[in-house]
Amino acid sequence: MLFASALAWFPAAARADDGPALSPPEVVSAAPAAQWAAIEPADLLVMDLAPDVAGHARRVVIQLLPPPFSQGWVGNIRKLAAAHWWDGTSINRTQDNYVVQWGDPDGDDKARAKPLPAGLITNSEAAYVAPRFALPAGADRALAFGADAYAPETRIIAGWPVGLDRDHAWPLHCYGMVGVGRDNPPDTGSGAELYVVIGQAPRQLDRNIALVGRVIDGIELLSSLPRGTGTIGFYTTASERVPIMAIRNGGDVPGLPRYQLLASDGDSFARYAAARANRRDRFFVVPAGGVDACNVPIPVRRAP
């Protein structure tokens, strides 16, 4: 809300009294190569959907959350991908302004559910948050967005939107974030059932579900799916479900583009966030003076 530190870094030459400033995309385009950080293929999950009606391939790429967050579930997800468990499953739910969800369409039916591979671990609700002391070095100096309705403190730490209280830290349910579906008991989500946020950040889910990553490429293939007409957006017939051909760990996918993100501890990111908070490019009349942590999407590109 206050955003004082980022504003301090925002070059005076680009202030409104000197004419229009760069827009956020222009700031990102101007970022030097050194401000971009590689994303390791081992930290990616690659989902190939059945081709669309015109025969076009549909690939969605997810970046998995790093420690200290959700690593029990992330480990399960790597095992599920290595076992090719998702191949032949489907996208089963699309609820407007909320989530797209995928996994075994028969998962709730014990008699017909697809057996899970051996070696998955059970994670308790305690792991929805991480101890604050486990955050990477520099976290207390990371870009801060102030308190909001859901957290006493919000920051972007090592490229991820995070909520904090005195002792804990947790990832935020921003647009594009991927989480673990579960039943009512909070330890019932294995990671086999996943969802992605496609609307207003449902921050009420923070600390109530494990987040495990975010879509960095191809989210429009999910967000534009027809909304399901069943309860909470479930598709009511098999023909409405989009088949999942394969989900693989990124290290196992030949020819995957090399992805990079704008390093959130760099000068370019600080300028980008400041420009999101105070739009001074030509179109704008009144800069907001602040920005929500979920309204600063992390810039990602394919390596040039």
Next chain:
Amino acid sequence: MLFASALAWFPAAARADDGPALSPPEVVSAAPAAQWAAIEPADLLVMDLAPDVAGHARRVVIQLLPPPFSQGWVGNIRKLAAAHWWDGTSINRTQDNYVVQWGDPDGDDKARAKPLPAGLITNSEAAYVAPRFALPAGADRALAFGADAYAPETRIIAGWPVGLDRDHAWPLHCYGMVGVGRDNPPDTGSGAELYVVIGQAPRQLDRNIALVGRVIDGIELLSSLPRGTGTIGFYTTASERVPIMAIRNGGDVPGLPRYQLLASDGDSFARYAAARANRRDRFFVVPAGGVDACNVPIPVRRAP
């Protein structure tokens, strides 16, 4: 963020220590008839798109903003609808996590642009906000959500999410809100070019564009459209644009359903908002303790 007043109204019998509470949809379902207020057909705008590939009709219904907000543009929109001006125009832009936009696809080309009807007025940027004193009676007692990154005060007033400072009030760019496209000079939006928010609330647009209403029925027909591949999501070929068959004022549409909204000054709405702020239904582990003004969608139904 504080939400003290709403919590005070939240019945003690439904607190967590007495077992799970009603979920927000359950609170809405339980609302007595007297808590529902009719929406006048005269305050609706009805957009009929060309049928989808399966031949299904596609209708989107928009509720126009009441005074004291944006009435110059709202008046223009009623004139454009009465003149059948939009018939034969199209949806021209779908940008993921941002907006769907419609109007004359040749509007930026002076030689080919469709002439506007006579009698439209020009509105200046001063009208992006209303004087606080012009708000309806009771506004200062309306449901409050505290300060956020974009406004010192946020409330839901007479059914609409509103930001406030000491002297001004303005509608918020929440999911589903409809606004007036314009060029860089802030008085260039007539109302002929409209957009709807289909992602994280782009609150940086508050006070920078005129909002004129919100979609109350059929938003999934817009939010699920394929994303445009041109700059900022414009479609690059005519065949990608969805034709608009007609846009009419609600009073001119025979057989329109009677819509109602849950009155935002009623007890049921207060309980619904409190349940959004503190989920105590069975699935939840940690109630958030607060809610963003854009995360309390106004319940709307067809009259039973």
